[in-house]
Amino acid sequence: MKTQKFTLEIDEDDDLTLGLVRLIKDVPDYELFHHFNMLNPFKFNRIADLVYHGKYYDYYFPRFEAFHHDTQICIHFIANQSSESFQKKITTELFNKEGDTKYLLDHFPDVNYLIKTSEPFVDFSVILLPENLVFQIQDFELSPIEELYQLIQYYE
Helix, strand or coil, X not given: CCCCCCCCCCCCCCCEEEEEECECCCCCHHHXXXXXXXXXXXXXXXXXXXXXXXXXXXXXXXXXXXXXXXXXXXXXXXXXXXXXXXXXXXXXXCCCCCCCCCECCCCCCCCCEEEEECCCCCCHHHCCCCCCCECCCEEEEECCCCHHHHHXXXXX
16 A cells, blocks of 8 residues: 655745754763753753654654743753664665665764754753853755655654
8 A cells, every 4th residue: 555645735935944963972862861850940851752754664863842931832852863763665676875874964864863843943052061062053954845844844
Protein backbone atom coordinates (compact mmCIF):
# COMPACT_ATOMS: atom_id res chain seq x y z
CA MET A 1 0.00 0.00 0.00
CA LYS A 2 1.35 3.40 -0.95
CA THR A 3 1.75 6.09 1.73
CA GLN A 4 0.17 9.42 0.90
CA LYS A 5 1.97 12.64 1.89
CA PHE A 6 -0.03 15.51 3.33
CA THR A 7 1.17 19.10 3.42
CA LEU A 8 -0.13 21.92 5.57
CA GLU A 9 -1.69 25.00 4.05
CA ILE A 10 0.50 27.79 5.46
CA ASP A 11 0.93 31.43 4.48
CA GLU A 12 4.00 31.93 2.32
CA ASP A 13 5.14 34.90 4.46
CA ASP A 14 5.57 32.95 7.71
CA ASP A 15 9.24 31.99 7.86
CA LEU A 16 10.23 30.00 10.91
CA THR A 17 13.25 31.15 12.90
CA LEU A 18 15.24 28.32 14.43
CA GLY A 19 18.27 28.44 16.66
CA LEU A 20 21.19 26.20 15.70
CA VAL A 21 23.10 24.73 18.65
CA ARG A 22 26.61 23.34 18.24
CA LEU A 23 28.33 21.51 21.07
CA ILE A 24 31.96 22.22 21.95
CA LYS A 25 32.48 18.63 23.08
CA ASP A 26 30.44 15.49 22.70
CA VAL A 27 28.21 14.95 25.75
CA PRO A 28 25.16 12.70 26.16
CA ASP A 29 21.68 14.26 26.10
CA TYR A 30 21.00 13.68 29.78
CA GLU A 31 24.23 15.44 30.82
CA LEU A 32 23.69 18.42 28.51
CA PHE A 33 20.12 19.00 29.67
CA HIS A 34 21.14 18.54 33.30
CA HIS A 35 23.44 21.55 32.78
CA PHE A 36 20.64 23.50 31.06
CA ASN A 37 18.26 22.68 33.92
CA MET A 38 20.79 23.78 36.54
CA LEU A 39 21.34 27.19 34.85
CA ASN A 40 17.80 28.09 33.80
CA PRO A 41 14.66 28.65 35.88
CA PHE A 42 12.69 26.45 33.48
CA LYS A 43 13.32 22.69 33.24
CA PHE A 44 13.70 20.65 30.07
CA ASN A 45 11.94 17.29 29.82
CA ARG A 46 12.22 14.61 27.17
CA ILE A 47 9.07 14.31 25.08
CA ALA A 48 8.00 12.08 22.19
CA ASP A 49 10.51 11.85 19.36
CA LEU A 50 10.06 13.62 16.06
CA VAL A 51 9.66 10.90 13.42
CA TYR A 52 10.75 11.32 9.81
CA HIS A 53 9.34 8.68 7.47
CA GLY A 54 11.73 8.03 4.62
CA LYS A 55 11.30 5.65 1.73
CA TYR A 56 13.43 2.89 3.27
CA TYR A 57 13.87 3.98 6.91
CA ASP A 58 11.93 5.65 9.71
CA TYR A 59 14.18 8.04 11.65
CA TYR A 60 13.65 9.15 15.25
CA PHE A 61 14.96 12.48 16.53
CA PRO A 62 14.95 13.16 20.32
CA ARG A 63 13.01 16.22 21.48
CA PHE A 64 13.12 18.17 24.73
CA GLU A 65 10.73 20.88 25.88
CA ALA A 66 10.49 23.51 28.60
CA PHE A 67 8.15 26.40 29.38
CA HIS A 68 9.59 29.81 30.15
CA HIS A 69 7.83 31.01 33.32
CA ASP A 70 7.73 34.75 32.58
CA THR A 71 6.67 34.70 28.94
CA GLN A 72 4.84 31.32 28.85
CA ILE A 73 6.77 30.43 25.69
CA CYS A 74 7.39 26.77 24.97
CA ILE A 75 11.00 26.01 23.97
CA HIS A 76 11.77 22.87 21.98
CA PHE A 77 15.20 21.35 21.42
CA ILE A 78 15.23 18.85 18.55
CA ALA A 79 18.27 16.71 17.81
CA ASN A 80 19.65 17.29 14.31
CA GLN A 81 20.95 13.72 14.01
CA SER A 82 18.65 10.73 14.34
CA SER A 83 19.18 8.58 17.40
CA GLU A 84 17.43 5.54 15.96
CA SER A 85 16.34 4.27 12.60
CA PHE A 86 14.22 1.31 11.59
CA GLN A 87 14.52 -0.17 8.14
CA LYS A 88 11.12 -0.56 6.47
CA LYS A 89 12.26 -2.28 3.32
CA ILE A 90 15.44 -3.38 1.58
CA THR A 91 16.92 -0.90 -0.86
CA THR A 92 17.34 -2.02 -4.44
CA GLU A 93 18.85 1.21 -5.71
CA LEU A 94 22.59 1.43 -6.29
CA PHE A 95 22.99 5.09 -5.23
CA ASN A 96 20.47 5.42 -2.44
CA LYS A 97 20.63 8.63 -0.38
CA GLU A 98 19.09 7.02 2.71
CA GLY A 99 21.33 5.43 5.29
CA ASP A 100 20.89 4.32 8.87
CA THR A 101 21.42 7.89 10.17
CA LYS A 102 19.82 11.10 8.96
CA TYR A 103 20.23 14.81 9.65
CA LEU A 104 17.24 17.15 9.70
CA LEU A 105 19.51 19.83 8.22
CA ASP A 106 21.56 17.82 5.72
CA HIS A 107 23.85 20.76 4.92
CA PHE A 108 24.68 21.33 8.61
CA PRO A 109 25.92 18.01 10.06
CA ASP A 110 27.95 19.96 12.66
CA VAL A 111 24.73 21.26 14.26
CA ASN A 112 23.67 19.14 17.24
CA TYR A 113 20.27 20.64 18.09
CA LEU A 114 17.60 22.91 16.60
CA ILE A 115 15.73 25.28 18.90
CA LYS A 116 12.14 26.13 18.09
CA THR A 117 9.85 28.32 20.17
CA SER A 118 6.07 28.45 20.31
CA GLU A 119 6.04 32.21 19.72
CA PRO A 120 8.01 33.83 16.91
CA PHE A 121 10.95 35.63 18.46
CA VAL A 122 14.56 35.65 17.39
CA ASP A 123 16.18 36.33 20.73
CA PHE A 124 17.37 33.04 22.13
CA SER A 125 19.29 34.87 24.85
CA VAL A 126 16.63 33.93 27.42
CA ILE A 127 18.27 30.49 27.45
CA LEU A 128 21.39 30.47 29.60
CA LEU A 129 24.06 28.32 27.95
CA PRO A 130 26.44 26.06 29.88
CA GLU A 131 30.00 27.34 29.54
CA ASN A 132 32.52 25.08 27.82
CA LEU A 133 29.74 22.90 26.38
CA VAL A 134 27.82 25.00 23.86
CA PHE A 135 28.83 27.57 21.25
CA GLN A 136 26.72 30.69 20.75
CA ILE A 137 23.29 29.99 19.21
CA GLN A 138 23.03 30.86 15.51
CA ASP A 139 19.74 32.03 13.97
CA PHE A 140 18.44 30.14 10.94
CA GLU A 141 15.42 30.99 8.75
CA LEU A 142 13.30 28.11 7.47
CA SER A 143 10.97 28.70 4.54
CA PRO A 144 7.42 27.27 4.46
CA ILE A 145 8.17 25.45 1.20
CA GLU A 146 10.82 23.25 2.86
CA GLU A 147 9.88 19.75 4.03
CA LEU A 148 11.45 20.30 7.47
CA TYR A 149 9.16 23.31 8.03
CA GLN A 150 6.14 21.10 7.33
CA LEU A 151 7.46 18.38 9.66
CA ILE A 152 8.10 20.79 12.55
CA GLN A 153 4.67 22.40 12.14
CA TYR A 154 3.06 18.95 12.19
CA TYR A 155 4.61 18.21 15.60
CA GLU A 156 3.61 21.59 17.07
